[in-house]
């Protein structure tokens with residue numbers, strides 16, 4: 584087994600749209616030629632044995648879309664309003680850390696693609712490029728994803744920087760309380776390469792010295808989980824900012840019901856792309872129960888396994904207002920930088936529009952559960 588991720592051996596990203604890409608998902612196949620194997624294992628892998636990452640994908644096959652006839656959709660559109668922002672379409676770029684793993688200009692390219700396609704980009708706390716630089720490259724729709732830091736002063740520092748840089752909302756990720764290793768990445772010998780530093784955290788304070796574990800203490804409960812955010816931390820954060828705050832990483836209807844009254848502007852139904860609790864259900868499986876647990880128009884975003892416009896259609900039909908795309912943006916970035924990401928979004932948006940047109944839906948409000956039927960799984 585190798586002990587270090589090999590130096591980047593991938594071909595340089597293209598400066599054209601590859602002719603073989605005809606569907607958004609084609610970028611996933613093509614990325615294997617552009618991302619060095621250990622890095623690809625890190626990006627593609629889920630936690631543990633990939634059970635949840637696989638479930639995220641297969642959950643979409645459990646649903647079929649129902650076509651309708653004689654519906655006039657000539658005034659159709661995909662516009663929506665989220666957290667006071669008017670968006671042209673419901674395909675957002677999920678926060679994805681360390682984008683320098685696949686492209687030298689990293690999140691700057693993704694941000695340019697977001698601007699070109701009128702997409703909302705969510706920049707990760709762990710981006711390879713400073714959040715101010717991402718904000719300058721992105722269009723008007725940009726949110727900042729926040730991980731609680733060990734010191735509240737550092738968390739607040741990130742919030743203030745995001746506010747000053749012009750981010751329109753915060754996305755607070757709550758589900759990554761532990762680092763859940765990907766067996767696939769470990770077996771491929773992945774190590775984070777030195778050029779992939781978390782640019783936003785360069786000036787963060789050293790984590791406080793915590794009392795040593797006592798004999799009999801658990802490395803997990805009394806150790807690693809000491810730093811996990813609590814409800815008090817969330818309440819504190821909500822009191823610090825006037826930006827709308829989304830909560831990312833909700834999979835349990837009971838949590839959703841509580842969080843819907845917390846002051847957050849909306850929730851993101853997500854299992855972190857299967858990168859946290861391996862064995863958790865797919866995000867799609869839990870979406871209807873979460874929709875039922877929150878007030879009827881309470882904003883819900885969705886991610887986990889979205890690879891096509893048809894997937895986006897199904898998630899919206901099952902209760903999401905919009906979807907976020909994680910890995911597919913990385914794959915498109917690796918193949919053709921900003922051009923690739925913009926092309927991937929354009930394809931996915933057209934796939935969604937085609938699904939809506941066939942299903943007789945002129946607007947996203949018309950995309951409801953009765954547009955789907957359980958698939959015959961033979």
Ligand SMILES: Cc1cc2nc3c(=O)[nH]c(=O)nc-3n(C[C@H](O)[C@H](O)[C@H](O)COP(=O)(O)O)c2cc1C
Nearest residue numbers: 677678679680707756855856886887888908909910
């Ligand atoms: C390589 C990688 C890095 C990620 N980094 C973050 C992150 O920094 N913050 C976060 O909230 N989610 C992060 N995620 C999770 C994504 O935001 C999203 O929930 C997930 O990728 C959606 O599933 P999908 O990849 O199947 O679209 C990351 C996902 C991947 C694949």
